[in-house]
Amino acid sequence: MEHKYGSEEYWAGLIKMSLSRFFILHVLHRQPVHGYEITKQVGAITHGCCAPTEGSLYPVLKEFTEAGLVEMTTELVSGRERKVYTLTPAGERAYRVASRAWGEVAEYILQAIKSGNPPNGGFLMKEDG
Secondary structure: OOOHHHOHHHHHHHHHHHHHHHHHHHHHHHOOEEHHHHHHHHHHHOOOOOOOOHHHHHHHHHHHHHOOOEEEEEEEEOOEEEEEEEEOHHHHHHHHHHHHHHHHHHHHHHHHHHHOOOHHHOOOOOOOO
16 A cells, blocks of 8 residues: 555645645735635636635635735625635735745756756755845
8 A cells, every 4th residue: 555655646735735825815916806716716827726625715715814814805796795805915925925935946846856856955945145
């Protein structure tokens, strides 16, 4: 029996779970939207790779709201209430930090895959100064 670390599904699930958080912030950075639209836009941006399910989206939105990154308002659309999510200033800062972190990590991952070795002899090494 193969251990979970040898399973592509394990690694893909772990990566997608983390990336979907970034893409949720990314969508909200672009404009305030409701939950279904977040899922739809993340799916479009990532070609379905990291689209959160309803079961995974709302816990993340709740966590982001409790952390002060997202505000939720309710609007009436065609007689139905719809929750609309907006990034707060703290959420915008978190998005910028996440963008830099993911950008750096993506560069290292691509270089490591291409060369077979991590760049600079290590992982996430920063220059002094």
